[in-house]
Each structure stands twice: as C-alpha cells, then as structure tokens.
Amino acid sequence: MSEAAPIFRLLDVEKVYQIDRGGWSRLGRNPPRRLAALDGIRLTVQAGDSVALVGESGSGKSTLLRVLLGLTESSDGRALYRGDDIETLTDEKRRSFQRDVAMIYQDARASLNPRLKTLDLIGEPIRQHALCPESELRDRVAALLARVGMPADTADRYPGQLSGGQVRRVAIARALASEPKVIVADEAVSGLDVSTQAQLLNLLRGLQHEMGLTLMFITHDLAVASYLCRRIAVMYLGRIVETGPTKEVLRNPLHPYTRALLAASPRFFEPIAETLPGEIPSPIDLPPGCRFAGRCPRAAQDCRTHEPPLATTRANREVACLHPLID
C-alpha cells in the first residue's frame, strides 16, 4: 500500500458475542441471543491525527480499541492498519505493527508486573525489539524516564513504591520505549487528582507535538477530549453517533446524545443539569430503530422504526440521527 494510506481504517466493523445458542420453548426454537458490542463502525484515523473516543461505559469504546490492536477479532467488516488487514498481518508486518502501535492501559498499576523493577518494565519493549545493546539499556531507560518527568533513580524501584501519578508516567514511558508512531490510550488520566491529570495531559500533548505521534484516546470526560484531541467520535451502544472536529462538536452538537453528555459535565456555579433519564440499556437483542430513542427527549415515531445511518451533514461532520439538532 502507498504511504498515504491512513493509520487506521475501520470499514463497517462489527463485533457480536453470542450469549447462548437459544433454547426451546413451547412455540419452537428460540433464536440465539446476541450481544452487539460494535455495530457498523466506520472510522478513519490519519497519521498525526488525534482522535478521542467518548461515551458512557458499555458503549463499546474499549472493544473498539481491542479490535484496533488486533486483540479481539471482529465478527464482520475490516480493520485496516496502513491498508493491511490487522487480523491477517504477515509475521514481519505484525512485528513492525507491534512496535509502531503502543498501548497505555486503563489501570496502569495492574498493567505493570509488580515483581519487575521500572528498569525492566521500560526495558522490556526495548529488549523485545532489540533496539539497543544491553550495555546502553540503562541510559536509554533513564532518557525515557526524563522524557516523562521522572528522575533516573526510578529505574531501580518497583511499581509498588510509586504513587498513582508516577505509575501512569512509567506506563507512558513504557509505551514510548518501542519508539511508536501511534499511541492508543484507554482512560489514561481517569481516576487521578486534577493536578496530576493536568500534568499528564500536558505531558501527552507535548509528546504528541514533539514526536508527531498519532493518538487514539478513550475518555469519558469531554473536557479531557477537548484539551487533547483534534477530532472526536461519540459512541453509544456500539455505534458511532457523531464525529467531527472536537471544538465544533462540543460547541455545536448535532446529536441529542452528545448534547446530553455535554449538559451532564459539571460546570462552575451552574445548577446540576436536567439529567438524561435512565441508563444505557443492555446491548443484548436491541429493539429496532435508533438505539438512543428510549432516552432521547426528541424521539419521534420514526426513530423507533428506522435506524439512522452515520451521514455527513456538513463539512467534516457526521451524525447518526433522524432529527439532528440544527441551529
């Protein structure tokens, strides 16, 4: 494929888990129950881009990341990395894929082996890809630690001796160790103090600019998305319901769900917003029509029968809604 092929390209990716085989009732055989974790995902990520995936828990954000990394096989559609199907990469291409695409996991502490010192944790990808002779490993790890704002003597400490913010920094340094071109991060700054979160966001932003990284960032926090990512994809129950440039989408949401998420984000001195009723429904055996119709204040008759496709409404913006919010 040519150099211009996008980093990631998802073509109608679906991931369906079969819950059971369907039982027998008096009326005959029941169909098997299916859980659609991802349904018709179309997304293109260009080199150097930063994309935020947002949505409530259960919307399929993490499943999408797993498909992107080749950790989960999609049940339908194609997931491409630079034009090649991620699931059927040749050994050689898979090795370079593993080096080029690095992941920062949601629970940094759990993602680091507690019995390894920081030196070995960060050194592991370097050794795996044979990026430097063993004698230079310590210097290389020290340089990575410095890059994430940690002193060199951290190399001799275990994860258990580090604070929550420090563990995240080590996880970031480990992700950078293989000199990746793409960073995929799952809630990399959630559950931290605002001060630590702000420090890490500035770090990630700096790294992205300096190293020209492509960033896929999962977050449930719209403010974090707006600070870090140029583009945003809002997910609901396995579908992308709205995409576009982050600032525009947040200033002027087209999908009622995006607007509800925005309204629910805390803002200084404003009363707590009128809340979205109910919770995200179970993704098992979904009813026909728009998935959001059950909670949507604007739902009309056709919303319960027709499923809206993700369609371009204006430059750079796509929305999956039969009655989008037009200003």
Place this chain on the structure above:
Amino acid sequence: MTQQSARRTEPRGQSVLPLTHPREPLLSLVDISLARNGHSVLDRVSFDLGRGETLGLVGESGAGKSTIALVAMGLLRSPAVTLEGRMQFAGHENLLAEPEAGWATLRGRRIAMIFQDPASALNPCFTIGRQLGDPLRRLLGFDRAATRRRSIELLESAGLNDAEARLAAFPHELSGGMQQRVMIAIALACNPELLLADEPTSALDVTIQAQIMQLILSQVRARNASCIFVLHDLALASQVCDRIVVLYAGQVVEAGPTESVLRRSLHPYTNALKSCVIEFDTETLTPPEGGLPAIGAMPAGCRFAPRCSRATALCTSQTPPLRSLEGRDIACWHPG
C-alpha cells in the same frame, strides 16, 4: 520529628469560630489532629457544619479529605492512631471521647456514610434486601413486615424501579449507578442528621453522576439533614456545596461559602486547583509542579510553600495561622 512536635505547640491563629461559620452548627470539628505511628496526617483541622447545609472537602489525594470523613464516622479509633481535638455533634460535647457503646447508637443511625465504590462497599454474598434491612432491624427494631415495607419505600425514593423484585437481587446483578442508589438508600435508612459522601460518583459516568448528585441533594434537603461531600472535582463541588473547605497536606488552607472560596479565591493553592480544571475553551493548563509532601517529611512553615509561586522566606519558616479574611478562613501569608 522534633521540628514537627515543636510546631504542634504553635497556635494556629486565635480564630476558632470566625465570621464565616454557620449560626447553629450541627457538627463542629475543633483543632482535630490525627497522627499515625507518630506521623501527622491531620493538623488542627477546624470547621463547622450547619443544619441543612452541604459542605465540600476538596484537595488532592493525601490531603486528608477521606480521613476527616472517617473521623466524623467514628471509624478511626485504633491504638495506632492518636487523635486530638474535639468533635461536637448535636449537643454532644466531644464525640472523640465517646466510648464505642455510645458510637454504636450514632453510627449508621444519626451519622451515615455513602462510600466511593459501591461495588466494593456492598457485600457480594447478601441480597440487597438483607443489606438494606440490616440497619432497619438492628438500629430501629423493625419487624419483618415493617422492614420489607420500609425497604421498598427507600428503594423507590432512591429512584429504583421494580423495588420489590430488587430486594431479592444480589449486588452484581445491578449496574454501578443502581448499586450507588442502593448505597444511598442504606445510608438514609435511619434518617441520619449527618450524611458523609466520599466521592459518591467518581466510579460513575457523567450522566449517572448528575442523576446521583440530584438524588443525594433532594433526599438530604427533604430530611433537613446536613451533608459533607468529599470531592476532587471543583466544578461539581461548586454545583452542590454551600460551603467549601480546601485541604492541603492535612491542613485547612481556605474555607468558607462556596461563592467566596471558589469565585474569589485568595489562597494560591485554591487558585492552583482551579487552574487544573479543564473547561471546553481551555487552551493551556498550568498545573502546580510536583505533588504533596510525604507524610513524615512535612516542610517547615507553610506546607504549600515548595510548590507556591509566591513563597517568600516568611512562608518557608513560619506556619501561617488560619484567620478570617473577606468572608472566609484562610491560612496564607500572601493571600490575594
């Protein structure tokens, strides 16, 4: 350590009850100091909470927010912990000196707590009905039928539909939001006068967070109860709290009505915390460097001085007293 004990004897300002305090306090913490294994965790923490008031404890992790909630719940009563100061509550002069038998009539009944993570606070082995019925039977002496009736009422008012069927459910059968609703129902079962909510929504989605916060506020208001929220989100705190107490490294640095503390902040630390909050038009964040000092290695003078842009020689040598200024309490040598 010698340095620390020397500073312990310094007065932290004469103003124990400055202007900014409510007229009829339900709870008064007076110079609460707590040490674990000789290391100071809380240092002369004082604040009042009026009846029907909501108060937010904010600050970074390790500042002592949850510790204060546990002290107020009477849950830090171990030989490894030394506790000084007074906790006045609804006519009791000092609950810290109360024997365990006295606490047993208060805890869960007049003072109740909502914990951060409902999935780990609820017992996975017992049904919702059993866990909700426990305080009703044990503390209020309800019989079986009355317990069941009241449990259903409580779940319904906590916004769970199909309440009767939920009684037989186990915690894992409920979503995080529903589990937190159950926690709220349990905490409110005995109509407590004081509710402590330790990060009640940080494990939840924003849409559910808004629902749960509205639920807590409406239930607290309906009972004219008081509530202490432990929060790390300043924007959320500004939405739900009447008053704010900002903590840093175990000390109160700024406290008063939410409007004064968060809109016209005077302490550099409060301003630093505000500067970390991202709003949708934020272009650059300027968080304070570094983190809290380690317990057992507190700097001399103002504990925030090493991270403070205004710190002077005075700040690094002398502890600023907590004093009244422009409608709030503040501990800073160079406020503004």
